[in-house]
Amino acid sequence: MYCFRAYSWYQHIRSHGDPIANNYTFHTVITANDSSPKPLRDLRNRCLNPGKYSHYLERWLGEYSAHQLHVLDGSLLRAEPATAMNALQKFLKIPHLDYQKLLKYDPKKGFFCQAVSNEKTKCLGKSKGRIYPPMEDRSVKFLRRYYTPHNTALSKLLVRLGRPVPQWLKDELSNG
Ligand SMILES: Nc1ncnc2c1ncn2[C@@H]1O[C@H](COP(=O)(O)OS(=O)(=O)O)[C@@H](OP(=O)(O)O)[C@H]1O
Incomplete structure (x- = not known):
C-alpha cells in the first residue's frame, strides 16, 4: 500500500548505506520541496512515485487492453497470499496449485513463508520484511493527504475497469 x-x-x-537516507529522516525526505538539494529530491521521488498506482496502470492500459491486465492487491498478497495466488492462477489459466498448503505463517518472520514440513518454513531473506520503527504519525498524515488525488484516481479507474476496489483503498477514501 x-x-x-x-x-x-x-x-x-538506508540499509544499503545510502548517505541521504542515513542523514535525513523519512519525514524530511518525503516533505522535501523543489528548493531542496537534488539528491534529497531524487530520493523523495524514488519513495513517492511508485505509490502513484493509477499513473502506472493508465500507462499499462496504453499498451495493453484491460482484459490482459491483472491487478494484484499487495496488502492482500501479504495478508492472504493463498487467496491472491488463487486469483492470479485463474487469471493466467494455469493449473491450480494449492498455496494454502504451500505457505505457512511464520510468527518469527511475521510473514507467510514456504511450508517445508509441518514444523519448518523457508522464508524470504533478511532484506525482505525488515524490522524497523513504525512511521511517524506526521508522515502518515502527510502521505495520506499527498496521495488523496492519486488514490481517488485509482478507485475511479478500478471501478471503470470493473475490478474490485481493495479494502485499504475503500478505507482510505472513506476516512478522508
Ligand atoms: N512473505 C513475505 N516475506 C517478506 N516480505 C514480504 C512478504 N510478503 C510481502 N512482503 C513485503 O515485500 C516487501 C519487499 O518487497 P520489494 O522487494 O518489492 O520491496 S523493495 O524493493 O525492497 O522496496 C517487504 O517490505 P519491507 O517490510 O519494507 O521489507 C514486505 O513488506
Missing part, C-alpha cells in the same frame, strides 16, 4: 511502499523503499536504501 502506497505509504508503506514509500517507507519500505526509504528503509531499503
